[in-house]
Amino acid sequence: MKADIVIIGAGMAGASLAAEIAGQASVLLLEAEDQPGYHATGRSAAFWEESYGGPLVQPLTSASGPFLGSPPPDFADRSFLSPRGALHIADAEGYEALEALQAQFAGTGVAMERLDRAALEAIVPGLRAEWDWGILESSCTDIDVARLHAAYLRKARVGGAVLVTNARVERAERVAAGWRLETRAGSVEAGILVNAAGAWADDVAMLAGAAALGIQPYRRTMVQLRTQPPASPDMPLVMDVRGRFYFKPEAGGRLWLSPHDETAVPACDCAPEELDVAIAIARFETAVDWTVEQVEHSWAGLRSFAPDRLPVYGFDADVEGLFWCAGQGGFGIQTAPAGAKLAASLLLGTPPDPSVAAIDPAPYLAGRFRN
The missing domain is CATH 3.50.50.60 (FAD/NAD(P)-binding domain)
Structure with missing residues (x-):
């Protein structure tokens, strides 16, 4: 060849x-x-x-956004993006990180809207009381x-x-x-x-x-759950500003959840660890008062970073x-x-x-x- x-x-x-x-x-x-x-x-x-x-x-x-949102006709017949939004939430220990996030992107054109507790509750029903601050990044989308x-x-x-x-x-x-x-x-x-x-x-x-x-590979864990109440399809991606978890709704009322883990591993076909799945659920339960009814599936992938x-x-x-x-x-x-x-x-x-x-x-x- x-x-x-x-x-x-x-x-x-x-x-x-x-x-x-x-x-x-x-x-x-x-x-x-x-x-x-x-x-x-x-x-x-x-x-x-x-x-x-x-x-x-x-x-x-x-x-990359314009290409993904409106690809050339000879590349794809429709957008690769669908509306989602991202909500960065903070408790008392995360307030400084939230302030830093907003300051980092000031003047870049990335839209970030500060939300009060009432607005957070309207977006994420059942959000626990300690999560008092948030930033909505409305441009966030799902990708096919x-x-x-x-x-x-x-x-x-x-x-x-x-x-x-x-x-x-x-x-x-x-x-x-x-x-x-x-x-x-x-x-x-x-x-x-x-x-x-x-x-x-x-x-x-x-x-x-x-x-x-x-260049170091890191394991990232994802868990697919069924919860009560079911995840609303209109809910944004919800991210702890301190990087301890994120979750977002998926089809059929399911929820995708990650403990935002980065475990250094050799290059391999990695699999989720039971402990990481348990950590993800424990962290999720500190964010909302929902009940986890079923863990349907879990997986892990590699994310590789330069120094x-x-x-x-x-x-x-x-x-x-x-x-x-x-x-x-x-x-x-x-x-x-x-x-x-x-x-x-x-x-x-x-x-x-x-x-x-x-x-x-x-x-x-x-x-x-x-x-």
Whole structure:
């Protein structure tokens, strides 16, 4: 197999970048699993929230919003977003964090409305008395993650990119023309190697002779519950401003709940721990006086962060022909349109798409970690 560019990893990062560059170069998209998006993309909590990830991630999120809300007709026939809203709540110990959140995003265009106790009770009936303060971030939406990922894979395929699954890379070496890879699906030759391997990004880098950047996978737990009263479909995403839990309604009166855990783990097919499920429910019960009637399902996914918790785009500082598209943490899906366009510009050396032209890529460049 030969291509101008080989991308390792067909989750949201790799798929979106392949879609952006297909047609401008020959692209081979290698996926270690038998289906793309298995470890992180397919286990997302599925929301788009402008403040999520902090002020340096927000420009990528905000720039992605118009594309997700009104995609080009040849990409999708309808929006990937549906209204939700996010409610950040605080008890006495969280008041300073709430103030800091609002101050962080002052002047950014992210709408944040302070709410009093009466307004909070109207939005979340049964909210316990100690939660006295809140901020409503009305722009927050749900994302149809599976449809977005499929659309990117389809666009990549239409542009001529070839997806190969069950193709875990076992060896990578520099050759005169670029790279020669040995995978479980056979040998690959390419001019440029793109590392979009998510939790395995540092492993892939070291296979290619580059230094690891310290991209650490973390386990995040999700629990699907039935409660009494049932979760209202109109309720926003509810987040403890101190980062101890969040929950949001799902179809059929169900509730998705997370303890907002970040447990450092090796890159793996992770599963939820019983203790984390119990912690999630205990924290939920400190927020509302609802009864948990049934735990229907629980799962865990990987979120992989660089040391500064910003995404990593750009060519490696020391190894020629190695390009990074990794470290998207928990915001990789909501930033995918802008992130892919920015990364494509850096990879191909072309002017950035107008939607990201105002975004400075410097905070995200792979070379920032060079000693």
